[in-house]
Amino acid sequence: MIESTITICNKAGLHARAAARLVGTASQFDSSVRIGTEKLVDGKSILSLMMLAASKGTVLTIVVDGNDESEALRAIQELVDNRFEEGE
Template sequence: MEKEIVIKSTQGLHAALAAKVVQTASKYAVDIELHYHNKVVDLKSILALMSLAVPHGENVRIVARGTRAEEAIKDVSSILG
C-alpha cells in the first residue's frame, strides 16, 4: 500500500515533526518507508528521516507493508500532509 502526499509544514520536515512521525510509525508492526526523490528511508528511524531534509511543498511517497499498512499510512500522512 502506498500514498503520495505533499509536506505541508512551512518548515519542511523538521526535527519535532520527524520525531512525531517516528513515534506514530513505531506503533505499527509494519514495514513503512518514506520515498523522496531517489532515496528511501525507514519511517521508524529519526536519523534516516532527518537526513532527507525534505522542504515545504515537496511530494513524498509513504509505502507500507503489513496487516495494518493502511492504518499506519493514514496516521503518518495526517501528520505530514
C-alpha cells in the same frame, strides 16, 4: 503493500520535531514504513528522515507493508495533513 504520496505542508518542513512525531506515529504500527523521493528510507528512524531534508512542498513517496498497513498509512497522512500538530 500500499503506496501513496504525501506533501510536506508545514512551514519548517520535516525538521527534527516533525520527524520525531512521524517516527512516533509510524512506530505505533507493526508494518514497515519507508519514505522518500528517489531512495526510500526507514520511516521509523529519525536520522534517516532527517537525511531527506524535506522542505515545505516536498512530495514524498510512502510505502507501508504489513498487517496494519492501511491504519498506519492513514495515521501518517493525518499527521502530515495536520502539519505535524504544530499549529502554524
